[in-house]
Amino acid sequence: MSERLGMPLSRFILEEQKRHPGARGEFSIIMEQIAIASQVIASHVRKAGLVDILGFTGKINIQGEKVQKLDELANRIFLEAVKSSGRFCAMASEEMNEAVLMANGGQYVIAFDPLDGSSNIDVNVSIGTIFSIHKKVSQGEMATVEDLLQPGYKQVAAGYIIYGSSTMFVYSTGHGVYGFTFDPSVGTYLLSHDPIKIPEKGKIYSVNEANAKRWVEEGLRKYVEWLKEKDEVTKRPYTSRYVGCMVADVHRTLLKGGIFMYPADEKNRNGKLRLLYEANPMGFLVEQAGGMASTGRQRILEIQPESLHQRVPVILGSPYDVEKAVEFIEKYSD
Numbered sequence: 001m002s003e004r005l006g007m008p009l010s011r012f013i014l015e016e017q018k019r020h021p022g023a024r025g026e027f028s029i030i031m032e033q034i035a036i037a038s039q040v041i042a043s044h045v046r047k048a049g050l051v052d053i054l055g056f057t058g059k060i061n062i063q064g065e066k067v068q069k070l071d072e073l074a075n076r077i078f079l080e081a082v083k084s085s086g087r088f089c090a091m092a093s094e095e096m097n098e099a100v101l102m103a104n105g106g107q108y109v110i111a112f113d114p115l116d117g118s119s120n121i122d123v124n125v126s127i128g129t130i131f132s133i134h135k136k137v138s139q140g141e142m143a144t145v146e147d148l149l150q151p152g153y154k155q156v157a158a159g160y161i162i163y164g165s166s167t168m169f170v171y172s173t174g175h176g177v178y179g180f181t182f183d184p185s186v187g188t189y190l191l192s193h194d195p196i197k198i199p200e201k202g203k204i205y206s207v208n209e210a211n212a213k214r215w216v217e218e219g220l221r222k223y224v225e226w227l228k229e230k231d232e233v234t235k236r237p238y239t240s241r242y243v244g245c246m247v248a249d250v251h252r253t254l255l256k257g258g259i260f261m262y263p264a265d266e267k268n269r270n271g272k273l274r275l276l277y278e279a280n281p282m283g284f285l286v287e288q289a290g291g292m293a294s295t296g297r298q299r300i301l302e303i304q305p306e307s308l309h310q311r312v313p314v315i316l317g318s319p320y321d322v323e324k325a326v327e328f329i330e331k332y333s334d
């Protein structure tokens with residue numbers, strides 16, 4: 001039992017900085033601002049049913065999805081917090097067609113999904129915020145899109161906030177994954193998961209099976225049918241859990257083990273989930289927790305991004321389970 005449990009997020013970040021020489025106070029400022037933004041977003045999410053911010057703005061975002069008012073609000077809140085930290089010179093968001101590029105001396109860039117799973121807002125199911133942070137690599141004063149188009153293994157930090165039965169802040173700076181639970185009586189996040197380690201093998205698979213007939217990979221259809229067969233040795237059949245919000249499904253997979261998938265299908269030839277602000281940050285966290293994150297054909301974190309809103313197939317979770325899915329893909333690949 002970690003004696004650090006209950007430690008406030010701000011103190012934990014300072015302790016972590018002392019443990020990693022060379023880390024300046026940047027992360028403290030960055031994580032503090034992100035945490036504050038998440039608390040403001042959480043306050044709006046918690047009363048979404050009461051305040052007339054439900055329903056659509058009528059606008060369509062770059063994904064071709066109707067934009068919920070809460071999506072726009074969350075984007076504005078997160079963007080302002082990131083800008084006010086003064087540490088970022090480039091920002092990309094699911095809610096913004098173009099990146100925000102600045103020449104403000106910031107040495108970091110961030111990609112985020114301000115409110116993932118927003119279709120769940122109106123039915124009071126968990127939603128979340130996801131963020132991915134890289135170091136600026138371009139030489140000029142002004143940030144460039146290339147600063148945002150870096151492979152996932154170069155992330156210096158990634159995390160998510162899940163607005164569920166409790167509000168949790170989960171992040172990693174490359175030295176393990178840590179979970180903090182918001183305590184309203186204290187008014188801040190307290191360390192509750194120190195650290196998060198994904199089980200080697202799970203018993204839960206998480207995928208929208210309605211798409212199964214359209215999946216590009218025949219091997220995944222065979223794999224999911226295999227999971228349903230009875231076998232004592234491999235503890236099958238697995239059980240199925242699917243929230244329809246990546247943050248919620250990945251959070252459960254991190255804690256309980258198993259596998260989460262959003263495969264490529266005939267409608268979404270590159271999958272539905274976005275590389276920069278969904279697959280990369282979640283893949284980074286899952287690997288930091290001891291798991292694996294693959295497209296089925298390659299490690300997600302090794303993909304060289306080509307565009308801000310690029311999509312990729314996602315298969316992530318416990319090593320045993322991801323390796324088994326990849327094995328089926330290879331076996332049935334034509």
Ligand code: P6P
Nearest residue numbers: 116117118119208244245246247
């Ligand atoms: P489907 C939410 O809209 C999202 O982007 C992810 O959070 C989630 O995993 C996925 O889409 C759900 O998609 O097609 O199963 O509803």
